[in-house]
Amino acid sequence: MSSSGAEPSIFSRIIDRQIPATIVAETDRLIAFEDIAPKAPVHVVITTKDPQYRNVVELAAGDPALLADLVELARQIASERTGGQFRLVFNTGEAAGQTVFHVHAHVMGSSAASDTLG
Ligand code: 5GP
Incomplete structure (x- = not known):
């Protein structure tokens, strides 16, 4: 419930291996895992290991190189997984679905596999 950062986010608990997730990629500063409630045939969440940035606007202002690394990991x-074409969505703010x-x-x-199979 908390959005204040007072307690670890669900993603921090995944990063710390306190709760399970299907991790698909990991770097020193980023982690990617399958969304628990996928909205598309491929739906992977990429998050920063550092929880200090609440949204992409804060990340872009505070650490643009890390944002660029995130986009590269998405690519x-x-x-x-998708043959190279994809949506990259950052919900920003509660009213926007974050x-x-x-x-x-x-x-x-x-x-890509199901596309191949038709
Ligand atoms: P948001 O709504 O903030 O843009 O996205 C949060 C996403 O995290 C949602 O798509 C939701 O399904 C996913 N999510 C929430 N809790 C968990 C969890 O415990 N494990 C995984 N793998 N995904 C989660």
Whole structure:
């Protein structure tokens, strides 16, 4: 419930391996895992290990290089899973659908494998 940062976000608990997730990629500063409630055939969440930025606007202002790294990781994941075309969504603010106030991107697309199978 908290959006103040007073208690660890659900994503910090995934990063700390306190709750399970299907992790698909990890770097020193980023982690990517499958969304628990996928809205597309491929739906991966990428978040920063550092929880200090609540949304993409704060991340862009505070650490643009890390935002660029996040986009590059999204490209790599999409290259493997969707054939390279994808949506990259940052819900920003409660009224826009943001529920976890720990910056993250949704990588969404069609499965390259299912496309191949028709
Ligand atoms: P937001 O609504 O903040 O943009 O995105 C949060 C996303 O996190 C949602 O798509 C939601 O399904 C996902 N999510 C919430 N809790 C968990 C969890 O415990 N595990 C995983 N893998 N995803 C979660």
